Amino acid sequence: MVWRLWIDRDVRRTRPAFVITDGPLGLDAVALVHRLEREAESYVEEVGGAVIELHCYAVPEHVTEEREMKRRLLDDLLVFFPEIEGFKVRDEHFYMARNFTAFHVGRWAHRPETESPLRGLVFAGDWVKLPFPAMLMEGAFSSGLLAANALLRLDGLREEPIDTVPLEGLLPPVPAPGDLVLEPASSEASLGAG
Structure with missing residues (x-):
């Protein structure tokens, strides 16, 4: 729409x-x-x-x-x-039409990956789960490359490289809120020891 x-x-x-x-x-x-x-x-x-x-x-x-x-x-x-x-x-x-893929929060886990458990059956489109950030046309194109590479791999042929944005940034990963461990400050540190 x-x-x-x-x-x-x-x-x-x-x-x-x-x-x-x-x-x-x-x-x-x-x-x-x-x-x-x-x-x-x-x-x-x-x-x-x-x-x-x-x-x-x-x-x-x-x-x-x-x-x-x-x-x-x-x-x-x-x-x-x-x-x-x-x-x-x-x-x-x-x-308004019902002809587009949804990208709502929480749905990524339910999408199929490019390669299926069946030999030679691959999926491509903007609705496929990707190992890197891409959506819409970029997602469809990238999933097509991944699917083609899977088929090339089956036949022992050369795969095409796929360029993407870096998957990690310059800063260390931020822990999930449940993984944070807060250490109580010592009385010396809080009083500015020294």
Whole structure:
């Protein structure tokens, strides 16, 4: 589902042009189109406001009415962009279909991996579990490379390298909250011994 809105006010300048939200009511992402496309930028320069696009990658099954979906998206939008509360819609284009992969929190563990237990059966697409961060087109493309490499490996052929972002950063990993062990400060340390 995509809903493009031409509205009478802009979001804060510090906002990134594309935001993944995972909103509780269905809003998955917001694109600030006037910061991404020249035509939308020109429109905003001329009349002010913003051109934004709301994305819901998997419309909830129980939501069948356009009006209900719009209400849910607007409620979510104001959670993430409270500075535009009270905005007026100048124009809109709404498209709702059930043809997209969902990327909601907690679902990664239930996705199939690229290689299946059956010899020669592989999976590719943006819905496949990957060993590195990628989603949407990048996820589909990367899973296709992994699937092709699995088939090449079966035939003893050369695999293609797959470049990705570093899986570890410069800083040491942060322990999970349950793994933290807090040592009580000694009385000397707390009094500034010495």
